[in-house]
Amino acid sequence: MLEHIVNGLVLGGTYALVAMGLTIQYGIARIMNLSFGDTIIAACFATYLLFTTLNVGPLLALLVIVPAGYFLSLGVYRVIMKPLVDRAPDAGALEVDSILVTFGLLFVIQGVLLTVFGGGYTSYSFLNQPLSVLGTAVAVNRLLALALSLGIGAILVVVLYRSHWGMILRAVAVAPQSAPLFGIDTDRAARTAFAVGGALAATGGVVLSMFQTFTATGGVVFTMKALIVVILGGKGSVPGAIIAGLLLGLVETFVAAYVDPGLTLAAVYTVFLALLLVRPNGLFGKA
């Protein structure tokens, strides 16, 4: 029982982390990014590559992969998203365009990963020794993953709610039309938000690869779960994403443990459906 709670929190922590990235991209940059999960998987493979060829541990790899995620996302925004943002007559048109373009991007990233790494399940062993926590054995890598997720998540919340820079981002999220009246460069805010989202996806990928196996085609499921967490928590709400992420991780682990591991996605979907019926704006969303 306790073991499942710990494992659920570990998984949920990672979900919360990547969902924060997605909620920032969608809430501030207004880009619905369907290739988000494939960014995560790309980071998983990058960590794997660094670990197996150069013997660089995941913690050190964070220092390389996270900035890489930031600047690659910045590049993607400038080259692909910016023209669409300029072209879109309204928010709805941008949403449709961004969905289509990132759907295409999903297949590009997936195709590259498949060509380079093949379609098999991949994993590596890092800090895989058990540690006794409250009487149950938990692998050290899982605990580290949980600590990293919560730590980075907490830093992000503090920055968003306590700094000037965070206030600018939140202002754009709340009122994109009025923000420029206060001298806020919304274009720059959107660009930064998209890049920060990409960096968070990369962080999530590194963390996730420490304790889970991954495949080149697994991105869709991660995008899906991140999207559900975002909606569950309320669009654009970072605290909501954290709580919803932990919740989803727990639900998934318990279903895998007590019902059947093959039904986790079905359970996730059931939660999503139930929520759509009861609270379409999410747990922390405003109407």
Added chain:
Amino acid sequence: MKPIHAFPIAALVLSALAFAPLFLPDYWTGVLLGMTGYVTLATAWALFSGPTRYVSLATVAFFGVGAYTVAVLNETLPYPLVLLCAAGIGAVMALVVGLSTLRLAGVYFVIFTFGLAELVRQTVSWWEVNVTYTMGRYVFLPFEGRHIYWQLLALAAVTLLISWGIGRSRLGLALKAIGDDETVAAHAGIDVARVKLLLFVISATLITLVGAIQAPRWTYIEPSIVFNPTVSFMTLIMALLGGAMRLWGPLVGAIPLFLLFEWLSVSFPDHFSIILGLLFILIVFVMPQGVLAKVESLRKGGRT
């Protein structure tokens, strides 16, 4: 073109296509078959997603359900009943998805359909492994390529006819109003949710039937074969290239792209999805309204 001329021409083309397998070698019948399948898929997809701008990413979920229904039932029921069952299951599934998401903002629908294929694939796999203890099924139906092709051709004609009929009816008008502005449409007395739901069910049922009819082609069926996400992707890209808002748009997009994909998948099997993705991004950039609209605007531009 006036309908008076259009119908005889369409009938002529249709009968020419129907006689084609009698003269063509088997390989080309196979190509025609695949092409007709995608023309139907793209037209059925555009039927709902074109005017409403609700991008459905779940084509293969319905397609796969159709194929799988045939695989499960082909030995117990006569073939026409199997098709009827497939259509019924597809319609019920669309109804459930539509009822839970179409009353909300479009993005919920997209998200839901995005994962639907994966959900159905995993659930079917789980069911087969744990309940029926079979992984993979055989379809033994006395059909050759041309028999399947004829069925698909008939379905394609029906789909185009439905699309044409809806375009001219009050339903089509309501749909266009919803696509332009949902709030205005609702104020004009249109039951927005019902119209969307109806269209989605029609479109999904047609897609399910395409999967069901094509099932005998594989002989051996398992979830990873029939729930291949590339099907959703190709349908989307074909409909967009031609123009999802027009009757002939998906057809115009599907024919050249199918031939291109056929060639690409033989020449570059390993890089297929990369090329597909890049091509798709290009289409969204250069021709967001589709080829037909592009041609029209170029012609208009030339005149003034």
